[in-house]
Amino acid sequence: MRRRVAVAATGPSSLAAGQAVVAEGGNAVDAAIAAAVTSMSTEPGIVSLAGGAFVTVWPASGDPVLLDGNVVMPGRGLPREAFGGGVREVVTDYGGGVTMYAGHGSVAVPGALAACETAIARFGSRPWASVVEPAAAACRDGYPIGGAAARYLSIVADVLFGHDDGARTVTRRPDGSPFTAGDVARNTELAAVLDEISRTGASLLTTGEVGRALASEMVANGGLVTEADLAAYEVVVREPLRRAVGVWDIAVNPPPSVGGPMLAVMLGELARTGEPSWDDILRIQRAVLSYRVTVHDHSRDLEADGHTLLASVDRHGLAGLPTSASTAHISAVDSDGLACAVTMSSGYGAGVTVAGTGLLLNNALGEPELNRLGLHALTPGTRLASNMAPTVGRAPDGRVLAVGSPGADRITTALMQVLDQLCLQGADLDAAIRAPRMHVRFGRSGAALVEHEADPAIAAAVTRAGLPGLDHGDLSMYFGGVGAAYRDGAGGLRAAGDPRREAAVGVS
Structure with missing residues (x-):
C-alpha cells in the first residue's frame, strides 16, 4: 500500500x-x-x-x-x-x-x-x-x-x-x-x-x-x-528531552535551546497536576517564565544551565527553580x-x-x-539562544504527533496549552489548537502581565491571581500559530493548522 x-x-x-x-x-x-x-x-x-x-x-x-x-x-x-x-x-x-x-x-x-x-x-x-x-x-x-x-x-x-x-x-x-x-x-x-x-x-x-x-x-x-x-x-x-504527559511520551528540543527546556518544565508540572485548571496554567507559566527572564536569559552557558534547571525541577518541582519573532x-x-x-x-x-x-x-x-548579555557579547562559535521547540510524541496505542509553533516566547506557552488539551484533557486535535490561550509576560520592571484571549474562565483566574490582564480578543495571532500532524491509533492521518495564523494542511 x-x-x-x-x-x-x-x-x-x-x-x-x-x-x-x-x-x-x-x-x-x-x-x-x-x-x-x-x-x-x-x-x-x-x-x-x-x-x-x-x-x-x-x-x-x-x-x-x-x-x-x-x-x-x-x-x-x-x-x-x-x-x-x-x-x-x-x-x-x-x-x-x-x-x-x-x-x-x-x-x-x-x-x-x-x-x-x-x-x-x-x-x-x-x-x-x-x-x-x-x-x-x-x-x-x-x-x-x-x-x-x-x-x-x-x-x-x-x-x-x-x-x-x-x-x-x-x-x-x-x-x-x-x-x-x-x-x-x-x-x-x-x-x-x-x-x-x-x-x-x-x-x-x-x-x-x-x-x-x-x-x-x-x-x-x-x-x-x-x-x-x-x-x-x-x-x-542531540538527544531530545522526553516527558511523560498522560499516556504520551513527548520529545522536545534540549539545551542549549531555551524554548525546549522551558516547555519540558511546564509539561512536567502539568503532568504532576493531572487535570490542570487555568489557575494552574497561570501559576506554572508565571514561575517558569519569571525564572527565564531573571536567570536563564542571562546565562553564558545555556547547555549546562539548562540541564541544571531540569535536574533541579525534576527533584523539587517548581520550588526547585533557581533564584522572533519571525518564525x-x-x-x-x-x-x-x-x-x-x-x-x-x-x-x-x-x-x-x-x-x-x-x-x-x-x-x-x-x-x-x-542577546540579553548585550550586542556581540558572546564568544565566536557559541550557539545562540532560541525559543524554537519542534516537538514529536508517541502514545502506546500507536498514536503519533508532530507539533510546533512560531511566536517568539509564546512558542512554549502555546505548545504547553495545546499539549495539555490533547494529552491530558482528551481534546480533539482541532479543538486543542482552537482552545483559548494565555501568556504571562514580564516587563522590564519585572512585573507580570497576563495576556490572554477572550475567555471568562481565564479572566477569572487572572483576577484570582491578583495580576493585571490584557484581553487580546478571540484567536489572536500574538499567541502563536500551532501546526500539527497526527496519526491515530487505527493508522488514520490528520493535519491541523491554527486559525490564528495562516496554515495549509493536507493528507496525500
Whole structure:
C-alpha cells in the first residue's frame, strides 16, 4: 500500500512542495523538509534560507533525534575592535513596538539549510535535489504573498528592508509599492541559487560561492561572519528531552535551546497536576517564565544551565527553580509512523541580502530578547539562544504527533496549552489548537502581565491571581500559530493548522 503523509504547512506553496515529494514516494521527513525549504524561500520577511532551524525526527522504530541547525555567534579570527559595530537601530510598531538592530553586524552564522540537508541524508527516502526543486520552481514561476508576510512587510518595508537594493526587490512589488496578501511574487535570483543548491548541496551557502560572497560583503560592511565561521559550522545531533504527559511520551528540543527546556518544565508540572485548571496554567507559566527572564536569559552557558534547571525541577518541582519573532513551523507524520517537526527562524531580518542572490539574511544578533548579555557579547562559535521547540510524541496505542509553533516566547506557552488539551484533557486535535490561550509576560520592571484571549474562565483566574490582564480578543495571532500532524491509533492521518495564523494542511 502506498505511503500516505499528513502535512501541516505555512501556506499553499509549502504544502504543495511537501505533497509533490509524497507523490514521488517521499516520507514524512521528505515532505517536511521540502515544505520547510519552500517556506524559507517564499515567505520574505518571515523566514529565510539564511537563518536557523531545528529538526526533530522520531523514526517509526527507535528513539527521537534532534538536529540542531541554529545560528551561531560569528567572528572567528577577528580582533576585538571588530565587534560592536555594523548595525543600525530599527524602531518599529510591530508587535506593539519592537526595537532591534539590523544590518550586516546583526547577522549570525546560518545553519537552517544544513540541518535540512542532514535530515534528508539521515531519514529521507528521496534525493536531496527532489526536495529542493519545488522551492526553485516556486521562486521562478511565482508564489502568493501570504497575509502574515504582507502584514509584517506593511510595517517594516521601509524602516527595515528599505536600505538595501536586493532587500527592496524581494520585499516589494516591481513598481516599488508594498505587497498585499495574494500578490504573486517571483525571486528569479534565488531560484538560480536553489538550482545550484539542488546540485551541489547546502555547502553553497557556507564554503561555496554564495558563502564566499557573504563573507566578502561582511568585511566591506562591518559584519562579523567570516569564511572561517562558515567553514566551521556543523549541525549538532542531540538527544531530545522526553516527558511523560498522560499516556504520551513527548520529545522536545534540549539545551542549549531555551524554548525546549522551558516547555519540558511546564509539561512536567502539568503532568504532576493531572487535570490542570487555568489557575494552574497561570501559576506554572508565571514561575517558569519569571525564572527565564531573571536567570536563564542571562546565562553564558545555556547547555549546562539548562540541564541544571531540569535536574533541579525534576527533584523539587517548581520550588526547585533557581533564584522572533519571525518564525515558521512545519509538521509531518506518515502512515508508517515516522514523525518530523521543523521550526525555522531568521529573526526580524537584517534588512540586507547577499548581492545578486535574492537571499535575505538573518538578524539573530540584533534580537534583544536573544542577546540579553548585550550586542556581540558572546564568544565566536557559541550557539545562540532560541525559543524554537519542534516537538514529536508517541502514545502506546500507536498514536503519533508532530507539533510546533512560531511566536517568539509564546512558542512554549502555546505548545504547553495545546499539549495539555490533547494529552491530558482528551481534546480533539482541532479543538486543542482552537482552545483559548494565555501568556504571562514580564516587563522590564519585572512585573507580570497576563495576556490572554477572550475567555471568562481565564479572566477569572487572572483576577484570582491578583495580576493585571490584557484581553487580546478571540484567536489572536500574538499567541502563536500551532501546526500539527497526527496519526491515530487505527493508522488514520490528520493535519491541523491554527486559525490564528495562516496554515495549509493536507493528507496525500
